[in-house]
Amino acid sequence: MDDEPRPVAEPYWAERPRSRSAPAERRFLYRGELLTFVLDAGVFSGHGLDPGTGLLIENLRVGETDRILDLGCGWGAVGVAAAKAAPRGHVVLTDVNRRAARLALENVRRNRVANADVRVGASFDPVEGERFDVIATNPPYRIGRERILDLLRRASGHLNPGGRLVMVGKGSQGIRFYQEWLERNWPGPVEVLGRGSGYRVLEARSSSSDAAAGPSDASPPSSRSRAARRSAMP
Numbered sequence: 001m002d003d004e005p006r007p008v009a010e011p012y013w014a015e016r017p018r019s020r021s022a023p024a025e026r027r028f029l030y031r032g033e034l035l036t037f038v039l040d041a042g043v044f045s046g047h048g049l050d051p052g053t054g055l056l057i058e059n060l061r062v063g064e065t066d067r068i069l070d071l072g073c074g075w076g077a078v079g080v081a082a083a084k085a086a087p088r089g090h091v092v093l094t095d096v097n098r099r100a101a102r103l104a105l106e107n108v109r110r111n112r113v114a115n116a117d118v119r120v121g122a123s124f125d126p127v128e129g130e131r132f133d134v135i136a137t138n139p140p141y142r143i144g145r146e147r148i149l150d151l152l153r154r155a156s157g158h159l160n161p162g163g164r165l166v167m168v169g170k171g172s173q174g175i176r177f178y179q180e181w182l183e184r185n186w187p188g189p190v191e192v193l194g195r196g197s198g199y200r201v202l203e204a205r206s207s208s209s210d211a212a213a214g215p216s217d218a219s220p221p222s223s224r225s226r227a228a229r230r231s232a233m234p
């Protein structure tokens, strides 16, 4: 696999990471089932489950038939758990990092998940025109506040009426700022579902009628063609 010299400071959101591959296996129990994952260098939390991600999974409320988006899936912990919790629903896992998306696909297969697919791409590009009951994310805070706000603005337009954006973050990542922003701009109520070790899990619910409207300052949709923006795995 990718065996070029390791760059000095490669960000975890690199599209094509060049870090030397160092695969590892990790397991965790979810709803009584032991899930198995392969992780690797060059992706977010490539050594084990991030504590914020763990809190997100613990607090994620998912209906059996829900359509769920795991935005910025990394190696796929959230998406695989969500697919198990929604056996008659469907999960789309997306990531801009191709190595992460490859690992997520491997982990979907390892855990015998049939109700999920993995796509490569940034932001909501891989799911243009699609809506979900739940968008779950541990967002890539390090890409910067404006880009995270752009994700939040676009999220509402991808939720079904009554759908929910569920996100985790900690104080140093500005989670209080994002909570306040959602409380001011999101079309429905915002709730804190869980807290722990400095992290907060926020749930922002779309009102039953105006999910399509989005926050008051939502960006206009881009005009790039769907085919050019979306790339399925593998």
Ligand SMILES: C[S@@+](CC[C@H](N)C(=O)[O-])C[C@H]1O[C@@H](n2cnc3c(N)ncnc32)[C@H](O)[C@@H]1O
Residues within 6 Å of the ligand: 012, 013, 014, 043, 044, 045, 050, 053, 071, 072, 073, 074, 075, 076, 077, 078, 094, 095, 096, 097, 100, 121, 122, 123, 124, 137, 138, 139, 140, 141, 143
């Ligand atoms: C904080 S990590 C969370 C990964 C995984 N969900 C987890 O909790 O372990 C954020 C993920 O978002 C991905 N990412 C970064 N920028 C992105 C973008 N613009 N669109 C989609 N995903 C992005 C990164 O590659 C990374 O895998």
